[in-house]
Amino acid sequence: MSPRQRLLLAGCAAPAGAFFLAFWLLPVLRLLALPAEKGWGTYFVVLTDGRYMQSMLNTLLLSVAVTLATLVIGATVGIYLARRSFFGKRMLLALLTLPLSFPGVIIGFFVILLGGRQGLVADLSSQLFGERITFAYGLLGLFLAYLYFSLPRAIATYAAAAEAMDLQLEEAARSLGASRLRIVRDVWLPELAPTTVACGAILFATSMGAFGTAFTLASKFEVVPITIYNEFTNYANFALAASLSIALGLATWLALFLTRQFGSSQAMR
Amino acid sequence: MRQPTHNRAPFLFAVTALTSLFMIAPMLLSVLAGLVNNYSVGIKSGFTLRWLQEVWDVYGGTVGWSLAIAAASVAATAAIGVPCAYALARSRSRLARAFEELLTLPVAVPGLATALALILAYGQIAAFRQSFAFILVGHIVFTLPFMVRTVASAFQRNDLVALEEAARTLGASFPQRFLGVLVPAVFPAIVAGGLMVFTLSVGEFNLTWMLHTPLTRTLPVGLADSYASMRIEIGSAYTLVFFIVILPVLWALQALAQLMQKRYGT
Numbered sequence: 001m002s003p004r005q006r007l008l009l010a011g012c013a014a015p016a017g018a019f020f021l022a023f024w025l026l027p028v029l030r031l032l033a034l035p036a037e038k039g040w041g042t043y044f045v046v047l048t049d050g051r052y053m054q055s056m057l058n059t060l061l062l063s064v065a066v067t068l069a070t071l072v073i074g075a076t077v078g079i080y081l082a083r084r085s086f087f088g089k090r091m092l093l094a095l096l097t098l099p100l101s102f103p104g105v106i107i108g109f110f111v112i113l114l115g116g117r118q119g120l121v122a123d124l125s126s127q128l129f130g131e132r133i134t135f136a137y138g139l140l141g142l143f144l145a146y147l148y149f150s151l152p153r154a155i156a157t158y159a160a161a162a163e164a165m166d167l168q169l170e171e172a173a174r175s176l177g178a179s180r181l182r183i184v185r186d187v188w189l190p191e192l193a194p195t196t197v198a199c200g201a202i203l204f205a206t207s208m209g210a211f212g213t214a215f216t217l218a219s220k221f222e223v224v225p226i227t228i229y230n231e232f233t234n235y236a237n238f239a240l241a242a243s244l245s246i247a248l249g250l251a252t253w254l255a256l257f258l259t260r261q262f263g264s265s266q267a268m269r
Numbered sequence: 270m271r272q273p274t275h276n277r278a279p280f281l282f283a284v285t286a287l288t289s290l291f292m293i294a295p296m297l298l299s300v301l302a303g304l305v306n307n308y309s310v311g312i313k314s315g316f317t318l319r320w321l322q323e324v325w326d327v328y329g330g331t332v333g334w335s336l337a338i339a340a341a342s343v344a345a346t347a348a349i350g351v352p353c354a355y356a357l358a359r360s361r362s363r364l365a366r367a368f369e370e371l372l373t374l375p376v377a378v379p380g381l382a383t384a385l386a387l388i389l390a391y392g393q394i395a396a397f398r399q400s401f402a403f404i405l406v407g408h409i410v411f412t413l414p415f416m417v418r419t420v421a422s423a424f425q426r427n428d429l430v431a432l433e434e435a436a437r438t439l440g441a442s443f444p445q446r447f448l449g450v451l452v453p454a455v456f457p458a459i460v461a462g463g464l465m466v467f468t469l470s471v472g473e474f475n476l477t478w479m480l481h482t483p484l485t486r487t488l489p490v491g492l493a494d495s496y497a498s499m500r501i502e503i504g505s506a507y508t509l510v511f512f513i514v515i516l517p518v519l520w521a522l523q524a525l526a527q528l529m530q531k532r533y534g535t
Contacts (some may be wrong), residue, residue: 015353017368058535101519228385238385
């Protein structure tokens with residue numbers, strides 16, 4: 001490539017590069033350096049302080065649980081719908097994937113509408129059992145909300161993946177006498193493994209970094225994004241907020257990295 | 270696609286039915302709640318538009334600002350992203366690959382962290398900090414990778430390389446080649462990328478909540494405010510406003526993208 005061509009390409013990338021440098025890279029590098037101002041120990045505060053460790057564990061466990069549940073349910077629904085045709089199917093799929101464009105706060109609000117003090121479930125349960133059941137403000141509400149914003153992505157992914165599934169393998173297995181469960185385990189799972197790993201990674205990363213939903217629900221179950229927000233807003237604790245952000249980013253990246261390794265090692269077999 | 274021989278799958282059907290109910294019921298509920306006189310009484314209290322009116326009075330501005338910021342994000346990411354995508358598609362250097370990876374970091378890093386970084390770096394400049402430009406900058410940084418990635422893969426098509434080479438040998442200057450041959454060829458990808466940017470910007474909350482001030486609020490920020498401090502009918506009516514205003518825009522853009530796809534190919 002001639003030097004003139006190289007210069008041209010550099011010129012094309014320059015505006016974006018300059019913008020990115022000025023408004024993301026340099027500010028983030030400054031953020032990374034911030035905890036050091038309060039001492040090197042600040043970087044490890046997530047490991048040393050019980051409260052932050054609890055928050056990190058909460059977030060990890062919630063994200064893992066949501067990811068697994070979403071993969072199972074999303075795969076079931078996505079594959080089932082892809083293989084059926086009925087009146088209104090496209091409408092149903094469009095409705096089910098609609099929440100992808102919602103901000104997280106709306107989904108928190110939905111859970112309050114369903115399970116809050118004035119919620120649908122409270123009304124139904126007071127009519128049936130005489131007692132108002134509310135679940136919106138605890139762990140169950142948070143879990144259902146996270147499930148709500150994760151399912152559309154999984155359903156869309158698996159509906160697309162279902163198109164590429166090899167029906168001949170399935171028919172062969174069935175003609176050899178395999179039960180439905182056996183087919184799921186021995187035909188579907190290996191076929192869908194790459195899709196599952198990729199989708200699971202996105203779901204996990206989204207759950208780890210989700211803020212708006214937990215913010216609206218104001219749940220007692222504290223997740224790291226809320227902790228970061230509280231540290232910054234209530235205590236103007238920039239360095240601590242920065243340290244927790246780094247910890248969150250690292251934990252997410254590590255989980256994604258391990259999934260990629262696991263995925264590629266499976267592929268090598 | 271060949272359908273498998275239809276066997277009854279009651280378990281799968283049950284899961285699908287339950288999931289559909291779980292996903293759709295809240296949407297219907299929130300639309301209903303925004304239109305009734307009194308949520309605790311329910312439908313018996315009658316329907317009204319007064320909550321919608323109240324939402325429009327208090328939060329009406331946020332709708333316009335959200336749409337404006339989304340449109341500006343599309344324009345900005347197209348202006349700086351399309352040339353950048355071209356450079357990344359044509360360059361084979363390691364620096365280019367590293368830059369491409371770096372560019373996607375704002376998506377992996379939690380929005381809160383990006384917002385913190387911006388506040389730390391530019392929070393002192395009051396005029397900037399308190400303007401919508403501050404929010405716009407955050408949106409652009411977050412949505413740029415989507416535009417660049419989409420358009421870069423379109424630029425890499427082999428027939429496009431040949432087309433560009435032909436134009437060059439015929440004596441076209443770079444601006445002529447870029448605007449006359451390359452951009453029209455990847456236009457469907459630009460539209461698809463633009464749609465992604467618009468959708469992401471309109472729904473963006475994590476970044477915007479940290480960057481906003483009471484005078485610079487977008488629709489999601491207003492929603493969070495109404496859920497926390499207003500009665501449930503107003504929150505529902507505001508959610509309904511989101512559906513009424515934003516969804517048709519998104520659908521129209523999607524239809525436009527599909528039209529582009531059909532008429533001009535990938």
